[in-house]
Amino acid sequence: MTVVACIGGGQLGRMLGLAGIPLGLDFRFLDPAPDAPAQAVGELIVAAYDDECALRRLAAGSDVVTYEFENVPADAARSLGAIPTAAALELTQDRLEEKRLFRRLGIPTPEFESPPTPALAKTRRLGYDGKGQRLISTLDELADDELAEELVSFRRELSILAVRSTTGETAFYPLVENVHRDGILRSSHAPAADAPTAAAQDSARRLLDALDYAGVLALELFETEDGRLLANEVAPRVHNSGHWTIEGADTSQFENHLRAILGLPLGSTETPEPVAMLNLIGDAPSLEQLLEVPGAHVHLYGKAPRPGRKLGHVTLVGDAVAALDELAALV
């Protein structure tokens, strides 16, 4: 039996488990929350992410260690030889280092070294879902733990999911268009229309190669009003903007992440039809209401409602995308 150990037991861990159990994989998770969503699909070790005993127990007898949460201590990932590497994790934990890497690799990104003002101040660490961002009128206002970024007037937000196996085999999903609300992903639409696929794949490939990466990597991009494609941030893990792959692609991001970190052949990323994914945030309609929407594929994470919390998502594929407005009216 192949055992996958995962630092973090949130919904991403839960969906990794759901994708991996059919492959005969067994799962073990480490999470501080005793009701972590992944407890439904494997053993849950309840402990802090930096609890050394718990980390040892997590890894004991496992065949591979991965993580599903960005803010895991890089040292924990390093001590267990996690895939993707601790180096990838560390890099994406510091927005300034991330930007410098983009720059070093020739990946276009909003100006951050001497941005025009007013600019966007972002905390270097632990920001997510739009938290830790504010507008500043001069660079003097910048705190030590912040970086300043050029305000970008963008036409749309895109993301690309790439996957690279430990064997080097690489695949890309089609570009996704993402719609945010209050800084949280509200919906994803794939494949994005008139997508700058070659440029996005080029940027993602530079990252995969530079990091000697294995697993799924998500690169968030801005397409500016004047048609430039700028890297916003990178996540060294499966990503909310790839949840549509469960029903919409031949192989889901979750299955391909597992195949990649285990050195197995990657599955096809083909996406035969248009797909839309809508997040359930803060509160969710009843299961019955959701299932009444024709073609709705419902994914609930087993989490208690709380403002701003991602409780689940719903995917619509092909002709069913027509029901998106009906669905959106519910949530």
Next chain:
Amino acid sequence: MTVVACIGGGQLGRMLGLAGIPLGLDFRFLDPAPDAPAQAVGELIVAAYDDECALRRLAAGSDVVTYEFENVPADAARSLGAIPTAAALELTQDRLEEKRLFRRLGIPTPEFESPPTPALAKTRRLGYDGKGQRLISTLDELADDELAEELVSFRRELSILAVRSTTGETAFYPLVENVHRDGILRSSHAPAADAPTAAAQDSARRLLDALDYAGVLALELFETEDGRLLANEVAPRVHNSGHWTIEGADTSQFENHLRAILGLPLGSTETPEPVAMLNLIGDAPSLEQLLEVPGAHVHLYGKAPRPGRKLGHVTLVGDAVAALDELAALV
């Protein structure tokens, strides 16, 4: 949290769990085997099927009780108010009663009251996968616990999966063509070409109505050389010949079974492309070999190899069906 309790924790339970966890359902299983496949997706109570304490523990606090195995004692299902009903279970546990029901409902079935000889003798109870069958030359050879059945010269074996909700809502999957080897299902192909859909649906509907059924029901059929459609047997549960629905249909048989027993709206049974499902029996190639087959969707049940044992299955959808021979050569 809605809790589904399931008598039996085999691969059918495992796949029910995999389909139900995304709906936010929690699972609990009762199975005598401590390594039962369903332990990956819920709490497993290890006990005999007729252990009254264990049955009470299984049902305690659950929202619905179902079963995934035909040879569960009907009394156990009855005591817990299982859905489908114990009556449906009981009926399908006795081949003679099953045949009599077919006859009573006007569902054509091979002659069994005074069949021509030589005939097929079948045990009335506990037969599955071709076990408990033998050829007899006169009816005198028939044992008390057997029934005799007309030998049918059939062109192909078909099955139909029907689902009926506690609300009465009913849906059918397209007919499946099944290929057996040594009495065990080897492969299923859907939708079956030139299928006698109306006749099959009519038979299945008579059963659903007569049993006031809720859940998925599988009806196995023979299509004879002279074009008749004869009912062979019925299974009051999700069925091996419906495993292809996980990737091949808009909603899988597992999800629809859960929706049906919980009184939720049924999902579409549409099957947009041809699908083939191949069982992995007795021994399985490595995961790597299976994943190298283009388009292969691999389902392993976490069971140790043993001759004649169903260890997993692989599904191919659409153009990928072309790889069936390549896949079949491996297994």
